[in-house]
Amino acid sequence: MIRHIIMFKFFDVKNDSERLSKAEKMKSTFSPIKSLIKVVKSYDIKINMKQTYFSYDLVIISEFDSWEDLDAYINHPEHLNAIEICGYINKEKAVIDYEF
Numbered sequence: 579m580i581r582h583i584i585m586f587k588f589f590d591v592k593n594d595s596e597r598l599s600k601a602e603k604m605k606s607t608f609s610p611i612k613s614l615i616k617v618v619k620s621y622d623i624k625i626n627m628k629q630t631y632f633s634y635d636l637v638i639i640s641e642f643d644s645w646e647d648l649d650a651y652i653n654h655p656e657h658l659n660a661i662e663i664c665g666y667i668n669k670e671k672a673v674i675d676y677e678f
Contacts, residue, residue, distance in 0.1 A: 579619070580642045582651075582675050585634035589668040594629070600667050601625040601636045607660045608638060614656045617647035634672065648675065 586604065591597045605623045612621035620641035626633055642648045651657055 579678055580645055580648050580675060581678055582638075582640045582642065582648055583673065584638050585672045586636045587634045587670045587672075588636075589670065597629075597635055598625065604636055604664050604667065607663050611651075611656060611660060615651055615654050617642055617650050619643060635669075 588597055588600050591600065602625070605625060608623055609621075612618050618640055620639070622639045624637050624639075626635050626637070640651070642651060
């Protein structure tokens with residue numbers, strides 16, 4: 579199995595309300611992916627509720643049977659569409675992929 583973890587940190591956020599609004603937008607946009615992309619075995623999206631200077635704002639944790647399935651997810655039109663929809667959100671991301 580492959581676990582794909584991606585964390586997002588938002589920039590140009592004026593206050594916590596705006597941070598949460600952007601996080602909710604991303605969550606609502608990416609949440610349907612589990613049912614739309616059949617190679618996704620597990621898909622969990624969480625919003626960080628405790629802010630520190632080193633915190634990230636949102637995490638997506640997904641699991642796949644193989645590296646090929648992860649690649650299929652990354653390049654799937656529904657995933658690419660979700661990325662485009664949230665493209666206006668100024669953000670940094672950190673990713674880790676590993677076998678377990």
